[in-house]
Amino acid sequence: MRSLESQEFDNKRVLIRVDFNVHMKEGKVVDDFRIRAALPTIKHCLDQGASIVLMSHLGRPGGVPSDHLSLVPVGEALCDHLEMSIKFSNDCVSDDAIDVSQDLQAGEVHLLENLRFHIGETKNDLDFASRLAQHGTCFINDAFGTAHRAHASNVGVTDFLHNGTPGFLMEKEYKFLHSAMIRPKQPFTIVLGGVKIGTKLPLVTRFIREADNVIIGGGLAFMFLKVAGNKIGKSLYDKSLYQKAKQTIEMLNSLDCEFQLPSDVVVTKDISSGQDSTVRKVSEIYDNEIGVDIGPETIDQFCETINRSSTVIWNGPMGIFETAAYSGGTRAVAEAMANIIGKGGLSIVGGGDSASAVRDLNLWNKMTHISTGGGASLELLAGKELPAMKALEMV
Ligand code: ADP
Ligand code: MG
DSSP states (O other), X not given: OOOGGGOOOTTOEEEEEOOOOOEEETTEEEEOHHHHHHHHHHHHHHHTTOEEEEEOOOSOOTTSOOGGGOSHHHHHHHHHHHTSOOEEESSTTSHHHHHHHHTOOTTOEEEEOOGGGSTTTXXXXXXXXXXXXXXXXXXXXXXXXXXXXXXXXXXXXXXXXXXXXXXXXXXXXXXXXXXXXXSOOSSEEEEEOSSOHHHHHHHHHHHTTTOSEEEEOHHHHHHHHHHTTOOOTTSOOOGGGHHHHHHHHXXXXXXXXXXXXXXXXXXXXXXXGOOOOEEEEXXXXXXXXXXXXXXXXXXXXXXXXXXXXXXEXXXXXXXXXXXXXXXXXXXXXXXXXXXHGGGTOEEEEESHHHHHHHHHTTOGGGSSEEOSOSHHHHHHHTTOOOHHHHHTTOO
C-alpha cells in the first residue's frame, strides 16, 4: 500500500479529497471534528513543500448550487486551524478555479466549493472527474466517510491522476477497521445499538465465527426482544426485518457465541418530556410504554462482558442518549470501553451518533479508534471492498 510518509511532495500540487461534511447552523460550523481529522494530512503535505487543493462535499444539494450548503464557513474554520489565509473558488470545476490551482505557490492552500453542486460528482461522470484532476499533479484521498461510494472525486479522478495515496485518516481507518479485524484478539465482543438495524446486521454475520460475545442494546434490542417473544409496547420495531432478526438469533444460538439482550430497560409513556421513566424487566413492558434505554441490571451485565474483552467493536448508542435521562446506558458502555485500553485491549467505535456520544462524554482520547465514517465504517467492518479504497489500490 502506498503511504504518505514514503512520498516526496516538494513542489507538487496535491489534490486532496477531504470529508468536510460538517454540521452547520446559521452559516457557522458547529462541529469541526471532521476538519480537525483532516489536518494531519494537510499539514504533512504543507511541511513537505507542497501546494494543496482541497475538495469536499457538504450535505445533499442534488447537483445544484445552494447558499446554505456552501463550503465558505468551512474555509473560515480551516483558516483558524491552519493559522493562515487560504484561497477559495465558488465553483469546483470552472476555468477560473483551475487557473487558481495551477498558479499556486508551495505552501498555499486552495479550497474548492461543494463538489455536489454538480451532478457529475455522485454520478462519477468522467468529464467532471477529468476537470477535477486538472487541479493537481497528484492525488490523495482522505475522505473515509464517502469511501463506500464510487463518485468522481474519489474514484473517477484516479483515472486521470494515477497512483493516488490514502491520507493518514484513510490509512488509520483501514488499519483498525480492516487489518486489526482479520484476526481480532479474543475475547472479542461486538456491541450494537442505535436504530439502523438493516445496516448493522451484516456485522454480526461477518464476525459470527470470531465473536465470543454479541451484545445488543438501543432501539435494535426491541426488535430482538420481540422476536424472542416479549411484548415491547410502543418501542422501536421494524416489521420488515423480523425474519432477518429471527435468522440472526437462530444463527447465534447455534454457534459458540454468547448472545446478550437486555434483561431490564428504561421505559416512558412520553419521550418528549424526558421524565417519568421507570425501569422494567423486559417481560413486563406495558402496551403504552416506549423503551428508551437499557436498565441498571443490563448495564452491569454488558459492562462486565466488555471489561473481560480484549477487542470490542461498538456501534450504536444504548438508548436515546440525546436526552440526559435516557443516556445512562450509553455512558456506562462508553466508560467500560474506555477502560479496556489500560489493559492492552482494543476499543473501536463506529457510527456518527456513537462517536458524538463519546465526544459529549469527553472520552474521545480514551478509545483505540473512533471511526469518522458511518456507512463506510460498517461496510469496511463487514468485510466489504470499498470502491474508493480499491481505486487507491489499498485492497
Ligand atoms: P450510529 O450513528 O452510531 O450508527 P444509529 O444512527 O443507528 O447510530 O442510531 C442512533 C440513534 O439511535 C440515536 O439518535 C438514538 O437516540 C437512537 N436510539 C437509541 N436507542 C433508542 C431507542 N430505544 N428507541 C429509539 N431510538 C433509539
Ligand atoms: Mg446515526
